[in-house]
Amino acid sequence: AQSVTQPDIHITVSEGASLELRCNYSYGATPYLFWYVQSPGQGLQLLLKYFSGDTLVQGIKGFEAEFKRSQSSFNLRKPSVHWSDAAEYFCAVAPAGNQGGKLIFGQGTELSVKP
Amino acid sequence: KAGVTQTPRYLIKTRGQQVTLSCSPISGHRSVSWYQQTPGQGLQFLFEYFSETQRNKGNFPGRFSGRQFSNSRSEMNVSTLELGDSALYLCASSSGTGGYGYTFGSGTRLTVV
Numbered sequence: 001a002q003s004v005t006q007p008d009i010h011i012t013v014s015e016g017a018s019l020e021l022r023c024n025y026s027y028g029a030t031p032y033l034f035w036y037v038q039s040p041g042q043g044l045q046l047l048l049k050y051f052s053g054d055t056l057v058q059g060i061k062g063f064e065a066e067f068k069r070s071q072s073s074f075n076l077r078k079p080s081v082h083w084s085d086a087a088e089y090f091c092a093v094a095p096a097g098n099q100g101g102k103l104i105f106g107q108g109t110e111l112s113v114k115p
Numbered sequence: 116k117a118g119v120t121q122t123p124r125y126l127i128k129t130r131g132q133q134v135t136l137s138c139s140p141i142s143g144h145r146s147v148s149w150y151q152q153t154p155g156q157g158l159q160f161l162f163e164y165f166s167e168t169q170r171n172k173g174n175f176p177g178r179f180s181g182r183q184f185s186n187s188r189s190e191m192n193v194s195t196l197e198l199g200d201s202a203l204y205l206c207a208s209s210s211g212t213g214g215y216g217y218t219f220g221s222g223t224r225l226t227v228v
Binding site for chain 1: 119121146147148150157158160163165170171173205207209216217218219220221222224
């Protein structure tokens with residue numbers, strides 16, 4: 001079955017420190033991959049997406065993610081975290097050429113930032 | 116350009132009632148998807164509409180239904196509400212012709228009492 005795993009439910013980092021959020025997926029073929037961020041009580045904001053090509057993807061707010069086919073992973077990184085990055089982060093997949101609008105989400109990783 | 120608009124933002128209903136939620140997609144987008152978000156189950160796909168046709172459906176009971184109008188606006192209906200239907204309901208809009216990303220609305224917070 002198709003699934004997305006975010007192994008870390010909660011992560012705390014110090015402001016200015018680097019960040020890596022992990023995401024592994026189980027899928028028959030290389031899917032489309034996404035990272036979204038959600039602030040409390042809000043909708044989801046797209047940080048970045050991977051469809052094909054360069055496996056290192058740049059997104060908004062200084063985030064990047066690297067697709068590793070051999071590890072079925074799509075980890076999110078940021079070199080220096082800001083207090084405003086505290087939020088919940090979701091990794092999601094969709095079948096390549098997705099015509100059915102269905103995203104499969106991981107359970108999310110809540111990020112706390114220490115001053 | 117305007118984002119995805121969901122109305123209402125908050126709703127309180129009594130068990131057994133029905134509710135209708137609305138989603139207006141980004142102008143030009145023809146696909147609208149609906150998701151339920153709860154602390155226990157996370158984000159779960161309900162269904163997707165493209166050009167007024169349901170193209171995909173998740174594993175939810177028939178009490179959950181939807182429709183899409185010719186202007187791409189979509190409504191989601193839940194009949195015979197149960198306490199477990201309390202959730203944040205999110206809709207997402209996309210062009211629908213490929214995985215170019217999905218833009219989400221701010222959601223409707225439904226509380227069933």
